[in-house]
Amino acid sequence: MSKMSGKRFKKKTGTKSAKNLPKTDLDWLSKNTHFSPANIVEWHKGFLDDCPDGRMNRDKMKEMFNAITPQDADGEGKSGEQFLDQLFRIFDKDGDGSIDFKEFMIATDMTSRGDPEEKLRWAFRMYDKDGSGEIEMGEMVEIFCLMYSIQGYTEEEATERAEKIFKSLDNNGDGTLEEEEFIKGCLADEELLELLNAGGIGGGSQ
Template structure:
């Protein structure tokens, strides 16, 4: 006990009614707005770039594009984060990176997201966001057109172990889920 795997197992086994109670405590209307989304995850005083990234993330979770995240969308997002396979996560990453919805990711879109992720997480892997973006395009832009199609992105990332690891780590949201789970656990003693 006490190891990382057991804490992840506890996250996976958290009962849905606890998630529902937490969701409804934070969002009594049953609909999470963008403002509440930021509050829910403790995202304050964001730079304009980071704010754009969070807005993109909110939009990808808002699957029916109604401007809100309802409980089912919330559960789907958590399920993706906790249990989603590589293919599912890469599909979600592609949608997140394709800021303008064109079906392709250009350098500016990828650069914007990489800068935003780094600003929010405070991470720096020794490579500038520009260098990382250029490396991604050099490695996986198969036709050299300056845009990554869905196929190029999916095949290229999966074929390069280092890129797959970096993308997976950069969008690892388990710390956010752990925060929510911790708050649910703190609520538990009060329920009796």
């Protein structure tokens, strides 16, 4: 698992970080990521030093992820590029080419997790935006595209895999999956499990 902290950011002298991290965001991140409250606050200070307006653009995100994601054989990190493309597709809802601190921390946590079940549970909850405990077919496809992209697989391959697993798990045909069904089904898929154990989302052997 990657060892990371807010100190990875380049400190800039004279930068005023007027924005405080909302307590609701701090509480949510403490509960839903592996980072401690103190570590999250440290990350936030570094984030604002590099991104005073509270938004991180794709180039800065790429800079960060080049240090923590696997490089391809040619050294160009195309799998990391695909991961960023998927990431911004999910998070950059207003299309301005940037993400906020909370979204950045979610992505960072996702790349640092090593346990396959935890990765799947994290991904499920990210897409279960209304907290209903269920996801739809299209959301599962997006989850797979994100997980597969970091290893350089195409969107078509990820979509095909997701649809196959979803159809095998959706026994009542209502078009949704509950969290435990999703986790159990994904962990039973040898190809996906191998992908996750290999580091899947930006990891590596622990």
